[in-house]
Amino acid sequence: MGFPTFCYNQLLVTPTIPTASFDGQTAIITGSNTGLGLETARHIARLGGSKVILAVRNIAAGEVAAKDIERTTGCAPGTCEVWHLDLASARSVLEFAERAKGLERIDTLVLNAAVATKIFRLAEGGYERSVTVNTINHFILALLLLPQLRKTGLDYPDRAAPPHITVLTSQVHAWPEFPQSKDPRGIFVALSDKAAARMDERYPITKLLNVYFTTELVEQTRNDNGEVPVIINMLDTGFCHSELSRENKGIEEFGFNIFKAIFARREEVGARTTVISASAGVETHGKYMVNGLIADEALSERVYNEEGRRIQKQLWEEFTNIAEEVKPGIMKEFRS
Template identity: 35%
Template sequence: MKFSYGSFITQQRRRQPPVAKVDLTGKTVVVVGANTGLGFEASKHFASMNPGRLILACRNESKGKAAVEKLKAETGYSKAELWLIDLGDFSSVKQFADRYEREGGRLDILVENAAVGTFTYSTTKDGWETSLQVNNLSTPLLALLLLPAMVKTAQEHSTVPRIVVVSSDMHYTVSLSKPLLKDPHLLKTLSSAEYCKSSKIMRERYPLTKLFNVFFVRALNARLPSSTPIVVSSLNPGYCYSELRRELTGPLVAADWLMEKLLAFSTEVGSRSIVWTAVSHQEDPQVLRGEYVNDYKVQEVSDTVLTPEGVKVQNSSWDELIQILSDVDPRVTQVVDQYLSRSIDL
């Protein structure tokens, strides 16, 4: 499927349905990137469904505490917890997973919403390009480290836990060059200063990371045995008012301002699609397994993903990802060995 401006405009101007509601009594929800924007609004919606635990996973302690207090004031929900996590720091992700092993217990819904959008090349303390680490390395790392808790939840409570990764319809707008399609160390190349020296490369970085969100969800789903009742999905929340575009300069600022006025959803409206992906189809959640959700329905992903070359990239980048993350935390290897299939039919 290719990106269509006509479909984009039609979707953005269409009246959006009310938020989906279910009873989350006794269940645990974790929202990453929950102190502002889509993550905070989604957390408010989850709070209205009375979860047993609602964990707001945030990078900044003071902003996280303010979000917990604001959520309580606006919803009356008093059980929200602040847990700190910085996806730009592998050690922080590992510490979050360590804490979950000690204190987390069951895990029914994991919303991976945190992301970085930048036009400027920079590296983390771990040596990776910042947005690539946050969006495409730490996001999978957290999902894999929390997978055992979700499998245990499914077994002990006869439920179907869900992993929800926030992607974007921007993934339709990027493609991979022939050299990249053949690169056995694709993620390392994409992170390198040499590859990213062109401003054009960094302008396309955010859509590219959203493409790799889709690759990850599809690759993980393909390796989850059908007998494992875990639903992993990606979604597009739509074009919303967002701080992700704060680095725009010059005429682009004016253009984005005008587009926001004409087409953008509020963050509350955009968050409804996150919640829908996390709680809809209670009677048959498998409908969403491995799928990309847009406009409250399953939608075909981009042609870049579906081509034979795209399938090969999906699988080779998964192998590279697992090697990278296993070096970061040996538990990744244990999770893959115990819960996933190491090879699939291409």
């Protein structure tokens, strides 16, 4: 997306307010104590969600968010539940998924949480932290919950659309050079090499990884009969106010705040696009959405050209090994 399109989207397009009903449904939104995740949860509660699970690493902040949602939407007390999820820890993801087994249904899983950091740190498991949080553990969570989402579609067939997994990506997926994609040691190993890390392009890389992973997950779950038991789609919310740039300090913070003041959407407006994706029809399966509309033409060519296909397949192969280490059998079980 070039700068003129960016300006057009940010200044002249206002995504519509979502109206789809979430009546009786259960939604899980990762990283929903603040920013776009909080506003996504608020929209879903407003639209009738029966159980809105705020999957957060900071329970106290989650409780404040839950109370705020219940106060502002007038939803029934107890609609919002705050569950602990630290995406930097595979153990936490496994515990979360185990707890989720007690849910009667899961209609919506929004992979929203993210960290944008220039500080290199390894997470539990030995991979760089933002790659772990934004991508690896998010997709392990998706695999663990996928059978329940599929079952929800079967158990509750009277619905406007199948259950959803909606993945937050970003237009910045097109930006990084991503030299690690050619590293003979493997992409995740290369991304976890501190000496070679260029952290200024790390967040965009994780958003590119999420595009590849979403596309591959769609391919991995393709049914021969063409049915779509779970809609898996991805989106860009547009540039929004949030706490994502919380690390910026000094002149960088000052400059970015001016840029934000001119161009950024309010969190509530950006979250509209997430909720539209998380309630959209089967025509959005495998698609990239911008402004709440299918916009595959806005994907970088690097996603679908020959080299992109190679990277996508390699990433999935590497991810398979990581996920199997976290939970042996996962790569078979998610298909059940």
